[in-house]
């Protein structure tokens with residue numbers, strides 16, 4: 471199947487990743503741990519842009535940028551340098567942003583996603599380093615706000631901006647690209663994606679016959695998918711009515727699910743880029759070999775290895791590697807019990823229960839899941855009871871044996887089931903007669919009665935077999 475893309479949709483994404491796992495900001499010694507702090511408490515003359523303050527490059531930020539580039543299959547440039555991008559906005563007191571221009575640190579990469587028609591390559595144009603501006607807090611909505619507050623705690627945080635080619639053909643592909651990116655960045659341990667503003671997206675969207683519009687500053691993957699969907703509909707409707715889609719910058723109103731025009735797009739020349747005289751160029755090609763050595767196993771490679779090493783299904787491998795913590799968790803469990811059985815319990819059952827509760831895998835221990843799977847393997851509890859144990863531990867805590875004992879989940883022995891079968895037959899004469907008269911459905915009812923008598927601890931298949939056997943005579 472080849473995806474035709476009937477509307478000629480083209481989506482390119484610029485993703486700003488905040489390197490909040492670093493100890494200090496991009497060009498000063500201020501702490502990056504401001505997320506719970508009072509406004510304007512993590513600032514200094516450098517990140518406040520006071521006259522005469524001199525920046526110093528954070529070496530670890532540069533290393534992280536190279537690491538990210540390598541993980542995105544990019545080439546590392548030989549020599550890189552910073553530029554000043556000149557513009558004034560209240561969140562940028564210096565009057566320019568320190569960023570990169572014609573020598574971005576890495577470029578020319580690619581990410582493979584699951585596209586509309588199977589594997590789909592999204593090309594990465596470049597990724598460059600820059601500093602985050604401060605944060606504007608509008609009182610009320612951005613359109614009607616009567617005032618704006620500024621918090622400079624974020625000012626000067628190290629950012630990597632990852633720019634893709636317009637290779638995505640639908641909102642869904644854009645979402646999958648973002649998920650994949652997040653997945654890779656999690657593996658690299660360069661940022662904490664759970665923190666507010668750690669990944670912000672600008673989406674360039676166009677349809678056939680129109681120019682592109684850029685939707686700025688979308689804060690979630692789901693938001694990006696919605697914003698792009700809205701933008702495609704807006705542009706298509708505009709063109710259908712004979713209008714023109716102009717190049718402009720738009721804002722996504724997350725609450726209303728619409729995009730709003732902000733300004734016509736400025737060209738590069740408006741920014742008067744020039745080399746940052748306070749920072750020397752860096753010959754980063756020399757750093758690359760050592761950094762490549764340290765690169766961890768990435769999602770695609772891990773998925774392939776799990777399949778070959780543990781003989782699990784592609785679907786399970788995908789589910790497990792979509793979160794590195796789950797993948798690590800699985801490998802501990804797989805070392806203790808049959809890896810294929812472990813795959814089903816971790817990828818299907820446990821992950822499903824965690825997702826339902828919006829919990830991370832840290833909420834469960836490998837010891838507990840191993841114990842639960844063993845109880846099923848030793849025929850001590852039914853699979854259904856095992857799921858119940860997992861749910862109970864997630865909701866109320868406790869150990870597997872505590873829950874099993876408390877809820878009386880130990881599987882009942884054969885003679886108890888036999889007894890329940892005899893009782894059921896004695897007490898349900900009408901149903902028995904119906905069954906003997908050829909009404910198969912009545913057997914289901916009788917099985918249900920046996921299960922009820924054993925409080926669900928009998929094996930339903932065994933109960934059915936015993937009933938059929940008993941009713942033969």
Ligand SMILES: [Zn+2]
Nearest residue numbers: 498500514517
């Ligand atoms: Zn500072």
